[in-house]
Amino acid sequence: MKLIITCIFSLTIGLSCLGQSKKAINALKTETATTIQSNYDAYNEMAMTIWDYAELGFKEEKSSTLLQTTLKNNGFTVESGVAGMPTAFVATYGSGLPVIGILAEYDALPGLSQDNSPIKTPNANSINGHACGHHLFGTGSVAAGIAVKELLESGKLKGTIKVFGCPAEEGGSGKVYMVREGLFNNVDAVLHWHPSDDNLVTNSSSLANISAKFRFYGKASHAAGSPEKGRSALDAVEAMNNMVNMMREHVPQETRIHYVITNGGKAPNVVPEFAEVYYYARHPEKTEVVSTFERIKKAAEGAALGTETTMDYEIIGGVHDLLINKTLAENMQNNLEKVGGVTYTDTEIIFAQKMQSTFTNKLDAINSVEIVKPLSTAKTLGSTDVGDVSYAIPTVGLRAATWVAGTSAHSWQAVASGGTEIGIKGMMVASKTLAFTAIDLFTNPELIQKAKEEFIQSKGDYKYKSLLGDRAPALNYRD
Incomplete structure (x- = not known):
């Protein structure tokens, strides 16, 4: 798929003033938000295509190929099959410092077949389902990467953007092998996000x-x-x-x-x-x-x-658990607030209310607007292989409201919500927030330096060692 990126604004600022002019940086962010939003239909189609594929960990051949092809068509150099995983990839655009990475996921879960209706209705075409929203995760991250690439290509930013295609997050620990292979060694900071039922920057560890x-x-x-x-x-x-x-x-x-x-x-x-x-x-x-x-x-x-x-x-x-970087979290929080939440249509509110009637716990009816929550240290009880990345390089992420309020991950309700424009709207919030945060990292060397200093202090004397030892990727763990 070739995405045609149309820039609405024509900025004539020089690179020398990017680190000094808040107005210039805000203009870049406005341009980037417009760029991403102008491709809403294309990214909607991409995400729904991967939602239909619903491929399991290390088996995401079609999903990975679609993301790689999109990045190649937009000027990225793509290295496929990295770290011994056929569906893993690293896409790179630009040269020099800083080097900013964005993580993308795209694996589904077994046995969670569901169509995009608010009542439990298995999808006749698949026994699997995107109950953790990784079809949105992969697409939204690629969208952010392409938007940043446009700024690099036009000379408005300077440095390198990398999109890391990370397979088998659901139990396969794909990123661990990428860390072990040293693929993050020369990266200055890594950004990620995850589908959820709220908008919130991650500021607490995981299991x-x-x-x-x-x-x-x-x-x-x-x-x-x-x-x-x-x-x-x-x-x-x-x-x-x-x-x-x-x-x-x-x-x-x-x-x-x-x-x-x-x-x-x-x-x-x-x-x-x-x-x-x-x-x-x-x-x-x-x-x-x-x-x-x-x-x-x-x-x-x-x-x-x-x-x-x-x-x-x-x-x-x-x-590993997730090593939090408050420096980056505070910056991402500012950018999430700048992007703002999601406004729902009457049809989407009716959909949400029907779905909420299927929940075990009674909830108030969904509001017309999904707001951004303040930075919080509330405990996260899930696990993610992003944890290993966070012990290799300063890392930060957010959750974006792609599901009906009250939806649990790994549920049929998550599959259904992610198959609607409720999911796509949340994905766009995440994509813009990632891109905004990347812009700050490209234009503010002090932000990167402060994040690295915090990273070194938080890590302390701990020497990273994979919990997987030297085993090869478990490519058939879903068989």
């Missing part, structure tokens, strides 16, 4: 996370005719789960442990010779999550011993 699949191997036999000859791998999974569930009483209260049985056998009258359970362990502190995971491993070993089965496990994902 570190380790995930793994535990596989048990037993002996098959007839469950009625010769049960004594069998050794049930499913019994081992259930024994492990029971021990881990008892362990919950004896872990720090911030700990989160979840699991699903991904394979429990095929027929009740056959003793299962193979069973698998997929675990997540989370905690605000990376050291604590490592300790919790070691205890989960002991439960698996004990379950195998007690059921006379054997066990192995595969680490699937592992991410």
Whole structure:
């Protein structure tokens, strides 16, 4: 898709005054907002195309190709298949310093099929769904990158913009491999965003996370005719789960442990010779999550011993907590407030009210305007591989209101909202905010320096070490 960018304003300011003239910088931001908004239809189409694709982690071939092609058509040089991941990419435009990065995601979630209606209605064309809004995430970030590129191309900014195509955020830890590969080493600051039900700059950390699949191997036999000859791998999974569930009483209260049985056998009258359970362990502190995971491993070993089965496990994902950079957060907050929130049509308000009637908790009817919330340190209970990026380079992000108020991530309601212009409007808020923040970084060297000083102080003596060790990307973790 070739996006035709039409500049409404013609600025004749020189680069030498960019760092001094607030009026000139505001003019650049106005131009950029107009540039992004003028391509509303094109970005709407792109996001909805990726929403339709709904490809799972490390399988986002069509989604990644669409984003890469758009960037190439707009003058970026694109390196594909980076860090051992076929759907990962780095798109670059410009030269010299500063180097500003923007993160893009595009993977969907399994088993969350939904159309774009306010009642639960599976999508007949897909069993997956964008229940975390990454179709918007990828498109909005690409839109911001292209808008900044236009300013670089015209000489109104100086430096380098990079868009990082990051696959498999949902459990695959794609960014961790990119950090490990050193792809962020020469970047001065990294910007990101995420779909949500409000407009808010991220100013609190996230949970570190380790995930793994535990596989048990037993002996098959007839469950009625010769049960004594069998050794049930499913019994081992259930024994492990029971021990881990008892362990919950004896872990720090911030700990989160979840699991699903991904394979429990095929027929009740056959003793299962193979069973698998997929675990997540989370905690605000990376050291604590490592300790919790070691205890989960002991439960698996004990379950195998007690059921006379054997066990192995595969680490699937592992991410750090998020290192907050208040310097960048305050700047992004100012830019989010400059962009402003979203105004909804009567039709969108009716859609939202119908959807809110499906929520467990009763909510007030959606307002006609989604406002921008003040900078907050409220706890974030999710996990993200952006955490690893934040330990490599100063990083900042925001949430944008792409869902009906009260919507939870990883729900059918999130899929439905993201398939409407409610989602697109929020995406445009995020894209403009990213671009505005990038403009400040390009034109204010002191902002970058202050962010780097805070980054060094916050990181302290900690030497980054991937929680994944040296394992290769788990390209088939969704199989």
